[in-house]
Amino acid sequence: MNADTNLTTPYFMIDEKKLIENLEKAKTLKALSGVKLVLALKCFSTWGVFDIIKPYLDGTTSSGPFEVKLGHETFGGETHAYSVGYSEQDVRDVADIADKMIFNSQSQLKAYRHLVEGKASVGLRLNPGVSYAGQDLADPARAFSRLGVQFDHIEASVFESIDGVMFHMNCENKDVDAFVLLLEAISERFGDYLNQLDWVSLGGGVFFTWPGYDIEKLATALKAFSERHNVQLYLEPGEAIITKTTDLVVTVVDIVENEKQTAIVDSATEAHRLDTLIYNEPASIAEASEQGQYPYVIGSCSCLAGDQFCEATFDEPLKIGQRLHILDSAGYTMVKLNWFNGLRMPSIFCRRENGDIQKLNEFDYNDFKRSLSQWSVN
Template sequence: MKITTPYYLIDENKLLRNMEIIRQVRQLSGAKSVLALKCFSTWSVFELMRQYMDGTTSSSLFEARLGYEKFGKETHAYCVGYSAEDIRAVTAFADKVIFNSASQLERYYELVKTKKVGLRVNPGISHSHFDLADPARRHSRLGVTDKAVLAAQLPRLSGFMFHYNCENDDYPAFVRQLDYIGEQYGDMLKELEWISLGGGIYFTKEGYPVEAFSRTLADFAKTYGVQIYLEPGESAITGAAELVTRVVDIVQNEINIAIVDASVEGHMLDLLIYRLAAKMEAEQTTGHSYMVAGRSCLAGDVFGTFHFADRLEVGSEIRFADAAGYTMVKKNWFNGLAMPAIAVKRLDGTLEVVRTFDYADFLTSLS
């Protein structure tokens, strides 16, 4: 099947590889995994993912509702700042309602007290390659830092959420962090039913010691008598999708520049936010060099510089890897550029276009 570019292509067989690791962790450790919808919300592959994961976690009312309606199983509702309207709506379907602050918990407890109530804890430690994504950065608003405040709220709570990692693939660092959590909060954990260790633990990365990781989780859960939840986002979908583009022009300005029919600003925004280059599944180190750029009017709309075995020409296909996490959820209509379609390569090899976008979608996104 020939699909008009640009389009996101999700490969279920590549997704399955991550799902099987998540299931292995569940079997070995007892830890449950809920999909972090802030990272990936493309519900056309939820039928596969729900066979391996225990539910979803969210950062807003709309994400929580999407998880409930399209994924099912457990629905964890978290938000940095709920409104009263949010709380009234989310309590209709959420299994767990997690607050970011003690003040929000105080304000809305009467509305949620029939649910499993959680509170986010900021343990003052983190693992992040970027200050922008560091939940324990100075003056962070994410979670409660005062242990006395936490202790005072314990009678209202069934669990704590700790989210302090971002792409942490360092298992020894994870162990040191978890030991710290136990040392600092162990007495309180023994009074709770569950804890979430959040997302950002890159346990599906090639070579990660999954069995040792699982034993560590199992030992912690047994020591403190809690059900552990993980909130994989990137770990659930890493390596499972591409952004497929075609060259629409080639220009020279000291170097060869290939312009494709997509945009970093519009279609892989995280690269721009974190000043990263795009990736290709099998990047070459020799060959014909091109800067590959998007077709928006933003001067810095650049995917990166890559080598190709053959010279590029108008119509050449270029595929960018890892186009699922924090990518499809952030796509936008900047410059009114054509929104990439969404296609899925199913487990049996069938290629299915599950969503296309046209001018009417652009029109109705505005007013």
């Protein structure tokens, strides 16, 4: 397939060329710093394009047992297993396929370490108490955080039985200087502990692929940290790998007016782009124009009154049947798709470098039905 004009909306279109541009930046960072990069599956798990990503990264990291299995089966390399709260069965399910098993608390470490020893390298998440996050909901160092062990709660003896630690304190951090300051704070406060370890993961949220980001400055800071504490460093990029690679393509199905004109499209933030709703961060539309004379609310087709993608202006009036491209729609979208209102689930495609369009997945009524019950009711 080499044209998308006949594809049924809504659908995601991943652009291989744009994905490779991000991955080349990741390659540069690795070469300059010595850091290893593992893809954060919580952000992006569309394994149909892992053939593009695998040559550039070192493996995957997870936030739950199914992600561990997916990373192991479809990506390979290093498989890092982490969860905020494991059950014993979770640990048993992934202990044989994980290369690193990272526990969120000292109590979980004590309870389940014996199931992992001899199979995977054991780690513990620490909470640095400092962070860079624009939203309180996504701030790991927020008040009363349950994420990782606080400094004053650390039992020093625990470092005798672990190989590494994981920090996660960034969310969409596009400021390299701010990250360097966080790194220095961690080194100063936790340095004596880090010196006893083999590896340290600094988590995700470092937006090193953002336009203008100083990758060389980041690499210098990472390399210095690694050498100071004699550890192998890891980053867990998610959004940084797939940012600006994917459009959610929708169709205008109606236009209504109530003081403002609303173009209703055949998609919904509640079902297909949930973070737009959760974080109240308006989407961007490729066809919009800052100087446009025709303003519209781009409204979802769900029943939720406040469910809208954004407000935007256009150079020409929108028409029913017109397609719109909702930009930068890869991160935390396909992993969060749901069947709210029984809406049609977006198909997933990839435009390859040669222009061919590859279908990665599509969904129908049977998928919707099967997600709710499996057995017939008499």
